[in-house]
Each structure stands twice: as C-alpha cells, then as structure tokens.
Amino acid sequence: MTNSAKGESSRGNAKIRCRNYRRKILDISQKVSALHIAPAFSCTEIVDAIYNEVMRIGSQPETDDIFLMSKGHGCMIQYVILEERGVLSSQDLELYCKPAGRLGAHPDYGIPGIAASTGSLGHGLGIAVGQAYAEYLKGTSLRLFCVLSDGELQEGSTWEAMLMAGNLKLNNLVAVVDNNDFTGLERMSTGHPAFYPLIEKGQAFGWDVEEVNGHDSLELVTALKKLSDKPRLIIARTVKGKGVGFMESEPIWHYRSPSGTEYEQAIRELESDLS
Numbered sequence: 001m002t003n004s005a006k007g008e009s010s011r012g013n014a015k016i017r018c019r020n021y022r023r024k025i026l027d028i029s030q031k032v033s034a035l036h037i038a039p040a041f042s043c044t045e046i047v048d049a050i051y052n053e054v055m056r057i058g059s060q061p062e063t064d065d066i067f068l069m070s071k072g073h074g075c076m077i078q079y080v081i082l083e084e085r086g087v088l089s090s091q092d093l094e095l096y097c098k099p100a101g102r103l104g105a106h107p108d109y110g111i112p113g114i115a116a117s118t119g120s121l122g123h124g125l126g127i128a129v130g131q132a133y134a135e136y137l138k139g140t141s142l143r144l145f146c147v148l149s150d151g152e153l154q155e156g157s158t159w160e161a162m163l164m165a166g167n168l169k170l171n172n173l174v175a176v177v178d179n180n181d182f183t184g185l186e187r188m189s190t191g192h193p194a195f196y197p198l199i200e201k202g203q204a205f206g207w208d209v210e211e212v213n214g215h216d217s218l219e220l221v222t223a224l225k226k227l228s229d230k231p232r233l234i235i236a237r238t239v240k241g242k243g244v245g246f247m248e249s250e251p252i253w254h255y256r257s258p259s260g261t262e263y264e265q266a267i268r269e270l271e272s273d274l275s
C-alpha cells in the first residue's frame with residue numbers, strides 16, 4: 001500500500017470511529033436532561049487522534065502517556081473513548097450524571113483514566129506543565145497531551161503555564177487548542193479580537209506552534225507525532241457542534257439535549273455523512 005493509500009485508509013477509520021463516538025454521545029443525551037454536546041463534538045477528532053493514533057498506552061500504566069482534558073466540559077468524548085478502551089464500563093456511561101453513577105458533567109480525579117479534576121477553566125495547562133516537569137525530573141520518556149478551549153486563553157493562569165513551559169523547554173508537553181472561535185455566547189474573533197493572532201503569541205512564549213484543521217485526522221496525527229526541543233502548541237481550527245448541521249456554531253447547543261425529533265435528525269445526518 002502506498003503512503004497516500006495508507007493515509008486515506010487511516011483517515012477513513014478515524015471518520016468511522018468519530019461518527020460512532022458522536023452517535024454514542026447523542027444516545028446518552030436522550031437519557032439526561034442536558035449535556036455538553038457541542039463542546040465534545042468540537043474536539044472529537046482531536047481526542048480520537050490523541051488516544052487512538054498517538055498516545056503510547058501499554059500494560060504498565062506508569063509508562064503510559066498522559067491525557068488531560070483541560071476544557072473539562074468537553075469530557076463526553078473522553079468518557080466514550082475510555083469506555084471503548086475498557087477503562088470505563090458501559091454501566092458508567094449508562095449512569096452518567098445519575099445519582100448512582102460516578103461520571104459527572106466534568107471529569108473528576110480518581111475516576112479511571114482521568115488525570116485531573118477540571119471544569120473550572122484555565123487550570124488544566126498548569127497541572128499538565130507541573131506533571132510534565134515532574135516526568136522530566138524523573139527521567140521518564142512519557143508525553144503529556146492537554147486539550148484546551150480557546151476560551152481558556154482568556155485566563156491569566158493559562159498564560160503563566162505557557163510561560164513556565166517555555167522557560168523549562170518542556171518538550172514532553174503537547175497542548176492542543178480547540179479553536180472553535182466560540183466562548184459562551186460570543187465569538188472570540190469579535191468579542192476578544194486581541195486574542196488573535198495565536199501562532200505568534202505561542203512562539204513568543206517559547207513554544208513550537210503549528211496550526212491545523214482540527215477535523216482532519218491525518219493533519220492532527222502528523223502534528224501530534226512531531227517532536228521538538230520545545231513544548232508543542234497545536235492550534236486546531238474547529239467548528240463547535242461539528243457533525244450535526246443544526247448544531248454547528250449555534251451557541252444554544254453548548255449545553256442542551258436534543259428532543260426526540262432533533263435526535264433522529266442528528267443521527268440521520270451522521271449516517272449520511274459516511275454513505
């Protein structure tokens with residue numbers, strides 16, 4: 001098989017996985033009154049690429065790469081991938097946000113596969129930097145992958161962490177910004193224009209920066225696998241609610257469960273995208 005044929009085949013596999021993850025999240029949305037669908041759909045390809053194509057996960061957890069979901073409200077995509085990998089059970093998903101269950105709307109440290117409690121935005125990168133530094137001091141070769149929202153770049157703590165990682169040249173750290181351009185109800189580009197350009201800001205803080213299409217699995221995997229002598233910042237251009245037309249870039253879907261009819265329509269759209 002040629003390299004380009006291999007690329008197309010792995011892109012196709014990622015597309016099927018991501019369709020199934022989105023479908024599973026939609027299924028869960030019919031059992032609870034609300035959940036963060038659009039934030040999870042925005043970073044579906046990113047989290048899929050990290051777990052299924054890039055992270056080194058073996059039989060000894062202490063040598064595994066680490067994933068940290070700084071935009072904690074996007075955790076549904078992490079939950080469904082952890083369930084597929086057998087780290088969480090189907091019952092865990094069944095009991096999502098129910099009194100008898102252990103999975104909440106934001107990830108909690110102590111639950112298998114969850115490296116830190118997040119949800120209060122702006123703290124995840126600081127935790128990832130601390131852990132990356134600890135791994136450097138211990139002399140391990142594992143890598144830290146941290147997914148941030150663009151909204152988190154409004155937090156001073158994120159920039160302190162950026163500066164620290166740049167100072168320490170933490171080349172075992174990869175941060176991916178899910179750059180869907182939305183934060184709450186407004187667009188970053190209009191509400192916070194000084195936020196852009198991002199590439200130059202990252203570089204000025206000592207990071208190796210690259211921008212990619214955050215829904216193109218091949219582009220993501222290539223960028224995620226690259227090594228550097230600096231921390232890596234991947235700015236992934238994404239669409240909030242990606243995959244379901246009526247949810248895309250519509251702020252109401254930040255935290256809302258579809259009605260039965262909307263659910264059916266969303267499933268039809270996901271299916272037709274692959275046919």
Ligand SMILES: Cc1ncc(C[n+]2csc(CCOP(=O)(O)OP(=O)(O)O)c2C)c(N)n1
Nearest residue numbers: 039073119120121149150151152182183184
């Ligand atoms: C420190 C903090 N402030 C406010 C919130 C409430 N909040 C939840 S999600 C959100 C904004 C969502 O936008 P963004 O962070 O860019 O995430 P995405 O668009 O990827 O969903 C806010 C303000 C929070 N979780 N933490």
